[in-house]
Amino acid sequence: MSDVVLAALLAGLVAGLGGLLVPALIARVPEPEPKPGPEDPAQAEPPKTAYADIAARPGLGWRSAAVSAAAGALLGAACGLDWPLLWLVPLTPVAVALSVVDWHTRLLPRVVVVPATLAAVGVVTTVGLATDQREALVRALVAMVAVRSFFWVLWFVRSAGMGFGDVRLAAPVGLVLGWVGWGAVAIGVWTSFVAFVVPALALALWRRDRLMLKQSFPFGPFMVIGALVGLVWGTALAGRIWG
Template identity: 65%
Template sequence: MTDTLLATLVTALLAGLGGLLVPRLIARVPEPAPRAEPEEPQEPQESEEPEQPEPPKMLYADIAVRPGLGRRSAVAAALVGGLIGWATGLDWSLLWLVPLVPVGVALSVIDWHTRLLPRIIVIPATLAAIVLVVVVGLATGERDALVRALVAMVVVRTFYWVLWSVLPGVGMGFGDVRLAAIVGLVLGWLGWGAVAIGVWVGMAVFGLPGLVLAIVRWDRTLLRKPFPFGPFMLVGAVVGLVWGTALAGRIWG
């Protein structure tokens, strides 16, 4: 059995087992505090369309008990884990990539149903990944990869923070800014090509649903309809991890 095949099978198995725990993880997330409603709602300007009230947020406990969630999460995590193992082989980076796969599945499920990325999951996952990257980088002498990963984490998070600050209408929340740190960290370990491809793919696939709906229905207002950004960021990260370096080499040489 080759190292690549072994890495594929092991990562698929471990990530799939972690995926079975996704419902339990979601069920343990505390509900956010309710937002305070303004005393006097502002009247829309003549040129503006009245904003539609947002539907009530789906409870995390209700998401966790959705039929088949554990099975679907395990399958998704196993597929992603297997892809990452096939791409990296038996590499030290699997120490943080494999645990992050089921965490990413859980965040995608939550964000898809609530358009929220709970900091109680994102921040501990980020800190744990940073510790593992630093320990592995120092223990194995991969100083260049370590520095690049930390710098990429800051660069990607700053990039998303700027987007969140200057383009509040694109549907991005601050949870996406927090998630960007993990994306930059794991992609930066591989190289700047993986970072560029992963971030670009995440943003490109994020824009497709609204664009397709707007074209099919010929309704430009759909371009302003909010979509969960986190799942698309994570799809981009997977593409960057698996194919980013090769694609960047073909595009930029």
């Protein structure tokens, strides 16, 4: 059995087992403080779905496990038996949980994103220093700051179209992509926007409703998709596009 196949099997298995814990993780997220509603009741948003209700959805555990296992296998096949699996595999079910929460609530809980980011930074830094891969470590940290800053600018310019949770999530996305290379960073960020915009445009055209383009949609799941594409195919795609 080759190292690539073994890495794919191991990463898929461990990530899939972690995916079974997604409902438990979501159920433990504390509910945010309620925000004051607008003066006009007609402009009030529908009530947020409780995290406990999301966690109790039938089949969420096995679906999260299947998605986590598939993503983990792809990452294992792309990385082989290499150090990045130490942070990519644990982050996979966390990313699935955040995607589920954001899809149903348009929120990315700080109590999940920040600890996951700090843990990833700690592991990446330890591996980078212990294995003398300082160039990859510096690139990962710089990419984390650069991608987060980029999303912060987007949020600052138009906060109505992007939540600050997306800015927080941009940090671990930039970190893991940066370790792989700048091509992975570019492809990962670009793919997240393409994956977000194209379906929305297609749906608006199909329904012939321009107002859909002004609606707020969760961006977190598409950031996760972009990160996966960047990690698995980013370097190869960047090489073909930019040489």
